[in-house]
Amino acid sequence: MKYGDLIQFDPIESVVQLRDADKSSAAQQLVSTYAISEEMAERLTLLVFPQMQFEQPVDNKGLLVVGNYGTGKSHLMSVVSSLAADASLVTALSHSGVAESAKQIAGRFKVIRTEIGATTMSLRDILVAELEENLDKLGVDYIFPEVSTITSHKRAFENMMEQFGQVYPEHGLLLVVDELLDYLRTRKDQELILDLNFLREVGEVCKDLRFRFMAGVQEAIFDSPRFAFVADSIRRVKDRFEQILIARNDVKFVVAERLLKKNAEQQVKIREYLIPFAKYYDDLNERMDEFVRLFPVHPDYIDTFERVTVVES
Secondary structure (H helix, E strand, O other): OOHHHHOEOOOOOOOOOHHHHHOHHHHHHHHHOOOOOHHHHHHHHHHHHHHHOOOOOOOOOEEEEEOOOOOOHHHHHHHHHHHHHOHHHHHHOOOHHHHHHHOOOOOOEEEEEEEOOOOOOOHHHHHHHHHHHHHHHOOOOOOOOOHHHOOOOHHHHHHHHHHHHHHOOOOEEEEEEEOHHHHHHOOOHHHHHHHHHHHHHHHHHOOOOOEEEEEEEOOOHHHOHHHHHHHHHHHHHHOOEEEEEOOHHHHHHHHHHHHOEOOHHHHHHHHHHHHHHHHHOOOOOOOHHHHHHHOOOOHHHHHHHHOOOOOOO
């Protein structure tokens, strides 16, 4: 018996780049291939979409997608931003409940995606440059004031969205940023405080404007000991952001449904193969369904993988 007889192998992209979703064909593929666990469906329908929509007044905040390397963080942000940009992609979702909930944001946004690489620029300068460049492409003429001439960026964002609204009166503006944590780790003490203060302002303007912000980080920065020395700044940022955690169960679901998908007949064969070993392993019987769905990967391998933080892939 060969692995090919037991598993429906489907080629996948080993690495998803956030900006791939700028292409409509890639966006369609990213949405249709995203495996949504029930836990993730709940986060999307109860947290992400309600926070992004702007028809019903709520305490809208910025969004941080938290997941280790290889957990599908960029894929999730690509899916959400693609739905926000193109209403037709809702039908490509694999989960009917998520598809129904996604209608409240579908096609309602103009989307700007960016990834932060190796740079010494401040977070403010990076995001302002991306906004100005992409707004110009969208036909919106707006230049942020020099940082040395203002005491707060809230008025600048208000003016930006006023200009945006004149061109796109029915749309919101979504800015999606990947690799934010890697960037923040490189910042010196005073630089980091200024970056966090700007990040807080970005989260705050989401409340009153049709501007939304989503960023991907490898760990929950609000609880990270790496940033303990700026605890006060972190706490103020936390008040204006919601976190979407990609948990190990989400990863296991994706592995089972995308990498190691099996039909009912294949699952029966694997179960028959594993049953003789149950007497040698304490939890094999109790977790048989999980072992079958993830075969030939041991379920605990994914738990261990979640704790690995020193490698990228």
